[in-house]
Amino acid sequence: MTSLTWARRRRSLGEFWRIFRRNKRGMIGLAILAFFTLAALLAPLLVDSDDIDPAFAPGQPTQPPSAAVPLGTDLFGRSVVQLLLVGARVSLTVGVLATLGAVIIGAAMGILAGYYAGRPLGTVLTALTDWFLVIPWLVLAIVLAAILGPTLLNVIVVIAVTSWALTARLVRAQTLSVREQPFIERARALGATNARILGKYVLPEVSPIIIAQGVLTVAIAILSETTLSLLGLGDPTSMSWGRIIEEAFVSGAMSNGYWWWIIPPGVCVILVTLSFTLLGYALEETLDPRLRQG
Amino acid sequence: MPGDPIALLARSQRLSPEALELQRVAFGLDQPLITQFGVYVRETISGNLGVSLISGLPVWELILSRMWPTLLLVGIGTILAAGIGVLAGIRGGWRRGSRFDSGSLYTSMVLYSTPEGWLGMLLLILFAGLLGWFPAGGYSSSTSSGTTDVAMHLALPVLALALGYVGQFLIVMRSSMMEVKAQPYIDLARAKGLTDPDVRRRHAVPNAILPIFTLVVISVGFILGGAIVIETVFSWPGIGLLTYEAIQTLDYPVLQGVFLISSAAVIFASLVADVTYGLLDPRVGAT
Numbered sequence: 001m002t003s004l005t006w007a008r009r010r011r012s013l014g015e016f017w018r019i020f021r022r023n024k025r026g027m028i029g030l031a032i033l034a035f036f037t038l039a040a041l042l043a044p045l046l047v048d049s050d051d052i053d054p055a056f057a058p059g060q061p062t063q064p065p066s067a068a069v070p071l072g073t074d075l076f077g078r079s080v081v082q083l084l085l086v087g088a089r090v091s092l093t094v095g096v097l098a099t100l101g102a103v104i105i106g107a108a109m110g111i112l113a114g115y116y117a118g119r120p121l122g123t124v125l126t127a128l129t130d131w132f133l134v135i136p137w138l139v140l141a142i143v144l145a146a147i148l149g150p151t152l153l154n155v156i157v158v159i160a161v162t163s164w165a166l167t168a169r170l171v172r173a174q175t176l177s178v179r180e181q182p183f184i185e186r187a188r189a190l191g192a193t194n195a196r197i198l199g200k201y202v203l204p205e206v207s208p209i210i211i212a213q214g215v216l217t218v219a220i221a222i223l224s225e226t227t228l229s230l231l232g233l234g235d236p237t238s239m240s241w242g243r244i245i246e247e248a249f250v251s252g253a254m255s256n257g258y259w260w261w262i263i264p265p266g267v268c269v270i271l272v273t274l275s276f277t278l279l280g281y282a283l284e285e286t287l288d289p290r291l292r293q294g
Numbered sequence: 295m296p297g298d299p300i301a302l303l304a305r306s307q308r309l310s311p312e313a314l315e316l317q318r319v320a321f322g323l324d325q326p327l328i329t330q331f332g333v334y335v336r337e338t339i340s341g342n343l344g345v346s347l348i349s350g351l352p353v354w355e356l357i358l359s360r361m362w363p364t365l366l367l368v369g370i371g372t373i374l375a376a377g378i379g380v381l382a383g384i385r386g387g388w389r390r391g392s393r394f395d396s397g398s399l400y401t402s403m404v405l406y407s408t409p410e411g412w413l414g415m416l417l418l419i420l421f422a423g424l425l426g427w428f429p430a431g432g433y434s435s436s437t438s439s440g441t442t443d444v445a446m447h448l449a450l451p452v453l454a455l456a457l458g459y460v461g462q463f464l465i466v467m468r469s470s471m472m473e474v475k476a477q478p479y480i481d482l483a484r485a486k487g488l489t490d491p492d493v494r495r496r497h498a499v500p501n502a503i504l505p506i507f508t509l510v511v512i513s514v515g516f517i518l519g520g521a522i523v524i525e526t527v528f529s530w531p532g533i534g535l536l537t538y539e540a541i542q543t544l545d546y547p548v549l550q551g552v553f554l555i556s557s558a559a560v561i562f563a564s565l566v567a568d569v570t571y572g573l574l575d576p577r578v579g580a581t
Contacts, residue, residue, distance in 0.1 A: 134564060136515075136556045139537070142522065143549045146541045223409060227523055230411040231538060245412055249527070254419050255430070262419070266412035273407035 019286050026282020032275035036268070040088040047082045065260050072260035074244075075251045080261055083244050084268055090240040091272065094156055095222035101160030102221070103214040106167025111202055113168065114175025115194070126172065132165035141224060145233040152235040159224045167213045171206050178205045208287040216280035219273045226269050241265040338554065344547035346540075353551035357533060363433055364532030367448065368514060368521055371455030376510050378456070379463025380503065386464070387471025387502070388494055399468070402461030411523035414454040418527070421450060431529035451528040455521065459513060466509055470502040477501075504575050508567045515563025 020026055063073045071080035109125050116122035141162045148154040178184065179202070187197050228234050229242025230249070248254075248262040315324075322330060337344060343353035379402075386395035422430040428450050474480065475498060483497045525534030533552060540548035 134557075134560050136553075136560055138522065139553050139556050142537065142541065143553050146544065146549060147546070219407065223407070226409040227411065230409065230523055231526065231541060233541065242409070245409070245415070249411075249415060254415055254423060257419065257423060259419060262412075262415060266409060266416070269409055269412070270404060270407045274403060277403060277407060 016286060020282065023282040023285060025278045026286070029275040029278030029282060032271050033279060036088050036092065036272050036275070039085055040092050043085040043089045047085050071264055072258075074248065074258075074261050080244075080264060083239055084241070084264055086239045087241040087244055087265060087268065088272075090152075090238045091222055091225060091242070091269070094152065094159070094225045094240060095218045095272075095276075098156045098159035098163070098221040098225070099214055099218045101156065102164040102217050103167055103210060105160065106164035106213075107171055107203075107206070107210050109164065110168040110171025111175050111198055111206065114172040115179055115198060115202060117172075117176055117179075125168075129165050129168045129172070132162070133169060137162040137165075138224075138227065141228065142231065142233065145228055150233055150235050152238050155225060155228055155234055158228070159221050163217055163220055163224065167210065167217065170209050170213055174206045174209050175202055178202050181205075212280055212283040212287060215276055215283055219276035219280065222269065222273050222276070241269050334550070343551040343554065346545050346548050348540075348543045348545050348548075353547050356536060356548060357551055357555055360531060360533045360536045362532075363530055364521060364525070364534060367451055367455060367525070367530060367532060370448065371452045371521075372459065372510060372514055374452060374456040375459040376463045376506060379460045380467045380506055382460075383464045383467025384471055384494070384499055384502070387468035388475065388498065390472055395468070398464060402464045405457055406461040408458070409523075410454060410458040411527050413457060414451065414524050414527035417450050417454055431527075433531050447530075451524050451530050454528075455524050458524075462513070463506065463509060466505055467502065470505050471498060474498050474502040504571070507574060508571055511563050511567040511570070512560070515560040 061073060061075050061077045063069055063077075065072045069079050069081070071084070073079055074083065109129055113122050113125035113129060117126070141158050144158045144161065145154060148158065184197060184201055187201055192200070225234065225240055226242035226245070229240055230246050232246060232250075234240060234243050234246070236243075242265075244265040245262060248258065248265075251258075253259075253262045322333060325333075334344070343357075345352050346356055349356070382394075382398045386392070386398050389395055418430055421428050429447050432447055433444065480493060480497055483493045488496070521530075521532060522534035522537050524530070525532045526538040529535065533556075536548065537552050539545070540552070
């Protein structure tokens with residue numbers, strides 16, 4: 001890579017940031033996300049793993065919020081704030097990893113389906129994408145999670161497998177139009193193989209869509225993880241926000257009025273999901289000049 | 295498969311190893327997976343969804359017996375969500391950027407980001423626990439099962455469902471209104487001297503509302519499977535709660551049956567949407 005290319009890339013990145021910075025919603029999303037990412041990164045420093053072990057938790061059970069424990073404690077005497085910090089780590093990890101899986105599947109399916117449209121491979125992949133688009137994904141996720149068993153990896157796999165179709169559909173549409181561009185024909189005339197054309201020419205053209213859609217998918221992935229955990233299909237050893245809510249629900253937090261235990265994890269889910277949604281739309285607007293305005 | 299349903303059965307009733315083996319043979323669980331799958335495909339095509347591993351009842355019967363509560367919940371919830379979403383979307387899309395518009399847009403984004411089950415729990419804490427206005431779940435009281443009693447039980451789950459789905463209706467209606475507002479026939483209507491509310495009511499809304507019909511039909515298909523969390527939180531005895539119970543007991547035939555039926559519902563709903571859209575919008579039928 002020459003220094004010239006890097007200079008050009010740095011310049012276009014600067015240009016991107018200059019436009020993005022003016023997007024109010026995008027900046028709000030970025031700020032919320034930065035806060036929770038920081039919390040997730042610092043969690044191991046702030047929380048002693050013994051403190052969130054039900055057997056060794058130091059606090060009294062179900063204490064309402066006070067100066068010592070800002071958000072009270074749960075039934076096992078664990079500080080809700082500490083649970084939330086650990087939960088940020090788990091929920092964000094699951095959301096990001098599941099999205100990575102979904103985006104890789106979706107991008108590969110979409111590029112191949114678009115590039116080979118009209119040929120048997122393209123037709124099969126398009127049909128498969130359409131099938132995954134119309135099936136009730138939540139039911140499929142639940143059935144899969146129930147069959148595979150409750151581990152964190154399975155939850156990630158299940159979410160990835162059930163949420164790639166929309167990305168594939170969008171990438172396919174973009175690939176269809178990229179494929180007709182003259183520079184593709186030029187590359188082919190110069191003797192580029194299909195693999196080289198896909199990797200070197202098509203992928204960079206569709207990557208803005210992949211990135212924007214990927215950020216939106218994180219929001220869906222985090223909500224899905226919460227839903228699966230609420231149904232008791234999450235990993236019982238990993239304290240995600242959904243898992244905290246489920247424990248509170250099962251322990252009768254509602255009938256006993258332990259609001260400090262059940263409300264904060266839900267608020268965290270809302271804030272993080274919202275931040276990814278805001279960020280995703282802002283990226284879409286920044287990357288697609290037609291959407292830019294008010 | 296990781297969970298052995300027969301082992302689960304054995305934990306609840308003390309059975310001898312021989313009796314367990316008999317159960318396994320009776321349900322065909324001793325066969326290789328590929329044979330089990332072959333049997334499943336053959337039986338499904340001939341309309342047999344199998345029997346529940348737990349209750350022994352046919353899966354069809356179980357699903358049918360739970361159909362009505364789900365249709366009631368999802369039907370009313372969807373109508374409510376669509377109604378509110380459409381009204382707010384009309385107002386917001388017509389005056390884009392107004393305080394009402396950005397307020398309702400942010401509200402629907404927050405609602406979209408809210409885990410439905412958690413929202414249901416909050417409603418339970420507030421309206422059933424603290425205020426005591428509504429019962430804390432179930433389909434009806436043990437003492438009575440009149441219409442008002444069921445309606446009281448229905449109120450909170452319907453509210454949770456409607457809040458969860460109102461956002462998508464609002465966003466679709468809003469962007470549809472903005473699109474229609476830019477059309478030449480709106481300018482013509484104004485040029486004729488119609489007042490602003492008249493232009494909106496008689497020319498904009500009827501054209502802008504078309505995508506909503508499709509969305510309503512499709513979401514009814516989808517929510518049939520999607521009410522699982524709400525029904526679980528509110529112990530509403532529909533297909534969703536049936537699914538939750540089947541998860542807890544590893545009742546695979548029931549899970550497969552629910553998946554099959556809800557997929558069929560989505561496909562059927564898409565078909566209905568496609569057909570009716572042509573009837574509602576002459577422009578689509580003509581091509």
